[in-house]
Amino acid sequence: MNIILSVISGTIVLAILGIILGLFIAGIDRRIVARMQARIGPPLRQPFTDIRKLFTKQSIVPANAIPWLFNLMPVIALASSIAVLMYLPFGSLAPILGEAGDMILVLYLLIVPSLALVIGGFASGSPYATVGAQREMVSMIAYELPLAISVIIIAWRLMAAGVAEPFSFITLMQTSVWDVVGPLGIVGLLILLFLFMWITPGELSKVPFDTPEAETELAGGILAEYSGRNLGVFSLAQAVKMVAILTFGIIILLPWNLSPVFGMTGAGAVLLDLAFFVLKVIVVSILSVTIIRTMMARLRITQVVKLYWFIFGGLGIIAIILLMLDAFFLGVI
Numbered sequence: 001m002n003i004i005l006s007v008i009s010g011t012i013v014l015a016i017l018g019i020i021l022g023l024f025i026a027g028i029d030r031r032i033v034a035r036m037q038a039r040i041g042p043p044l045r046q047p048f049t050d051i052r053k054l055f056t057k058q059s060i061v062p063a064n065a066i067p068w069l070f071n072l073m074p075v076i077a078l079a080s081s082i083a084v085l086m087y088l089p090f091g092s093l094a095p096i097l098g099e100a101g102d103m104i105l106v107l108y109l110l111i112v113p114s115l116a117l118v119i120g121g122f123a124s125g126s127p128y129a130t131v132g133a134q135r136e137m138v139s140m141i142a143y144e145l146p147l148a149i150s151v152i153i154i155a156w157r158l159m160a161a162g163v164a165e166p167f168s169f170i171t172l173m174q175t176s177v178w179d180v181v182g183p184l185g186i187v188g189l190l191i192l193l194f195l196f197m198w199i200t201p202g203e204l205s206k207v208p209f210d211t212p213e214a215e216t217e218l219a220g221g222i223l224a225e226y227s228g229r230n231l232g233v234f235s236l237a238q239a240v241k242m243v244a245i246l247t248f249g250i251i252i253l254l255p256w257n258l259s260p261v262f263g264m265t266g267a268g269a270v271l272l273d274l275a276f277f278v279l280k281v282i283v284v285s286i287l288s289v290t291i292i293r294t295m296m297a298r299l300r301i302t303q304v305v306k307l308y309w310f311i312f313g314g315l316g317i318i319a320i321i322l323l324m325l326d327a328f329f330l331g332v333i
Helices: 002-036 046-054 067-085 102-109 111-123 127-160 169-174 183-203 228-253 266-295 301-329
Strands: none
Touching (some): 002 046, 002 067, 002 228, 002 266, 067 111, 067 228, 102 111, 102 228, 111 127, 111 228, 127 169, 127 183, 127 228, 127 301, 169 228, 183 228, 183 301, 228 266
């Protein structure tokens, strides 16, 4: 019973922190984009204001929709996004749930919010949402290839170095992959870091990969028929998913903490590492989402597939070859 209560309370705390951090990052994103476009931009609290307004409005269900499915999908999206956070360490804080293969599980869980969007779009009965849902499915197929390549090759390289349980997030936090590679491996990891920066906006359907929504083409696309509380829940799910995917990338490629550098222990070390983690999340968000969506226009769905499969997929294969050669020359295979 105590374990169950601890998991429930921990999940509630994680959900609140994930929502707050996600909305705060969204506010920073909008503010920086506005400055880069020579505008003043909204205040940092604007995403919180938008959510509050959405939850005071009625959710309208279209006449052609499947009501129970239409209303259920926002809840599924938010719940699955929060579930991802339960397997991720934050700074030096261990995850609530964690097993030897939790990295593979998180890869699957990250798909669920997108699937909820797809099902919700189809359930709305709107032609705009249907087209958006089709584009979302194609986008998922596209960006999952380089993401899977990055995760598998990093775990393989750790396993080749003799690290036990390479698919565990706790292992990744304790043993950085950068510490077990040579020069060729470092080049390969830099390529993977570059790939992650471009996978992130695809996972979040941000410009230039926002073809499922495409406000100027599909009037909001996959979310065209959502309003009020339902749209607010989807927005919260997107905020939490942003924190989840950024945390996921930081753990596998930028796992360092500051407390070992200063020789700190105890509560002070936990707070320092947590603050450093939040800083990393914000910086990575700016580099991989804000700057990219400001300097680029929306791509066509065919361009999205070609970019992820052929260009980024090709770079992923090059990274695999480099990491395998690195392991060979270091004599670990």
